[in-house]
Amino acid sequence: MNGDKRLLAVTRRHFFGDCGVGLGKIALTALCTRDLAGENRDPQNPMSARKPHFPPKARSVIFLFMAGGPSQFELFEFKPKLQEYDGKTAPEAFLKGKRFAFMDSFTKEPPKLLGTKRQFRRHGQSGRYMSELLPNLASVVDDLSFLSSIHTDNFNHAPAKIFLNTGAIRFGRPSMGSWVTYGLGSESADLPGFVVLKSGPRGPRAGALNWGSGFLPSAFQGVPFQGGGDPILNLSTPGGFSRKQQRQSLDAVQDLNRMRLAEMGDAEIGTRIAAYEMAYRMQTAGPELIDFSKESKATLEMYGAEPGAGSFANNCLLARRLVERGVRFVQLYHTDWDHHGGPVTNLEGGLEQVCREIDKPCMALITDLKQRGLLNETLVIWGGEFGRTPMGERRETVGRNHHIEAYTMWLAGGGVQPGRTVGATDEFGFFTVEDKVHVHDIQATILHLLGLDHTRLTYRFQGRDFRLTDVGGSVIQKLLA
Amino acid sequence: MLRDVPAEEGARIEYAFRLCLSRNAQPEEAGRLARFLRLQQDSLAAGAVQSLQLKAPDGVAPAEFAAWTAVARVLMNLDEFITRE
Numbered sequence: 001m002n003g004d005k006r007l008l009a010v011t012r013r014h015f016f017g018d019c020g021v022g023l024g025k026i027a028l029t030a031l032c033t034r035d036l037a038g039e040n041r042d043p044q045n046p047m048s049a050r051k052p053h054f055p056p057k058a059r060s061v062i063f064l065f066m067a068g069g070p071s072q073f074e075l076f077e078f079k080p081k082l083q084e085y086d087g088k089t090a091p092e093a094f095l096k097g098k099r100f101a102f103m104d105s106f107t108k109e110p111p112k113l114l115g116t117k118r119q120f121r122r123h124g125q126s127g128r129y130m131s132e133l134l135p136n137l138a139s140v141v142d143d144l145s146f147l148s149s150i151h152t153d154n155f156n157h158a159p160a161k162i163f164l165n166t167g168a169i170r171f172g173r174p175s176m177g178s179w180v181t182y183g184l185g186s187e188s189a190d191l192p193g194f195v196v197l198k199s200g201p202r203g204p205r206a207g208a209l210n211w212g213s214g215f216l217p218s219a220f221q222g223v224p225f226q227g228g229g230d231p232i233l234n235l236s237t238p239g240g241f242s243r244k245q246q247r248q249s250l251d252a253v254q255d256l257n258r259m260r261l262a263e264m265g266d267a268e269i270g271t272r273i274a275a276y277e278m279a280y281r282m283q284t285a286g287p288e289l290i291d292f293s294k295e296s297k298a299t300l301e302m303y304g305a306e307p308g309a310g311s312f313a314n315n316c317l318l319a320r321r322l323v324e325r326g327v328r329f330v331q332l333y334h335t336d337w338d339h340h341g342g343p344v345t346n347l348e349g350g351l352e353q354v355c356r357e358i359d360k361p362c363m364a365l366i367t368d369l370k371q372r373g374l375l376n377e378t379l380v381i382w383g384g385e386f387g388r389t390p391m392g393e394r395r396e397t398v399g400r401n402h403h404i405e406a407y408t409m410w411l412a413g414g415g416v417q418p419g420r421t422v423g424a425t426d427e428f429g430f431f432t433v434e435d436k437v438h439v440h441d442i443q444a445t446i447l448h449l450l451g452l453d454h455t456r457l458t459y460r461f462q463g464r465d466f467r468l469t470d471v472g473g474s475v476i477q478k479l480l481a
Numbered sequence: 482m483l484r485d486v487p488a489e490e491g492a493r494i495e496y497a498f499r500l501c502l503s504r505n506a507q508p509e510e511a512g513r514l515a516r517f518l519r520l521q522q523d524s525l526a527a528g529a530v531q532s533l534q535l536k537a538p539d540g541v542a543p544a545e546f547a548a549w550t551a552v553a554r555v556l557m558n559l560d561e562f563i564t565r566e
Contacts, residue, residue, distance in 0.1 A: 252516075
């Protein structure tokens, strides 16, 4: 071989293992000793449960990600002044120097404020306003707490979703679930520590980047289950091959992999060893997990779950079963909330449809967790990547544009003080006037409730210590119990 | 492999290893594969034979073919085989 070809033939692993210096072995030792609290971390067992920085309130997270940006004005934020000014031109302060997702909407004619046609009334002891579109959720309003003053940095779906998930608008960083399992592992040895469930007509924008592990070892990436039909494929051993033979094959593969890991010191080999073991265990744990036949009829009805439906209702029930079995982080994506006023995605039938899909299941999830004594240690989060504007957007029908200045999410369980609202916006709901909260603050708070200091959960990459909250974020004390 | 390499277990394992991973097997690696092969041969001989579903080439006993297929599967599922660096 001539010089160039020879260089190409030399692999990265060659340098780690065969250069005579035994770098692989040194790397492996380093891997084994680097950890949160100085505990030894076994690269073959990246998901082993680990202690947080301080005692946690929550042990698991269920993140109900409403993809597309739900309209807070149709659901949670009652603004009589907006009603009064319906159809009037929006104040200059709302537009001057601002950029919006769809400039067309606002250049053809001056943007007009849009009131809501949805009826609002107070609910529960807390007296929290909620609209008629979420009657079931309203019945458990006293278990919820609201953040009404969230602001985010980017008004497009993919970057905003990546921002809420990874703390940066450019992709390449680990997602929340990855950071959490990197820090804490999982309580389940038989199921993935970070599971992603999807429902609705399509997946979320930015796709797998939302649950990617970035520069963290790939063991921490989110594991998506299937939509309709069986959530997990290929669980049964193929015909003609016994489970015993499968175990023997697996043992041979793993032993050889382990020899290679010892030689090379590449953490990704450890990831693969762990993944193969988990896959084997999932063959028994998986069918048990997705089998709804043990659930009572009352439970199934409460969620509105039907086996094989692949619905948000099914996914909520699955989420409860997952955290019951010790899974650390479950993220549900439901599309589509992006109501710009198109023929289907609008604040009329479009919004009504998607509300119907999530209203009962959300109520059921909270109720179910509470009844099983799991709500105190499970942090439930509901929201999207941004909100919608108080100005209307006129396409085929009526809608609103993306709004990043102030929007609303709710949380429940896991150390959150129930019945509270943090943050207030002006009378048109455009700007925050009290307790402004940034996405980084939400991320810091989630980590805090899990017992993690967001400034200490770091990973050295490209010469600096990265963290979920980038260089910002502070815990929202007013939200805590 | 069964056709090209003389019927000696060690040589066949070496051949398969080099074909899949472009390197010689370490003694402990070859030993581990040999152990696996023997396990398969034993259980197949003892009648855990679904190998009748496999179409063995002429002159090769189905059980033998099944055992070596299993070895090939192990090699092709190694991290080193799947990951190209």
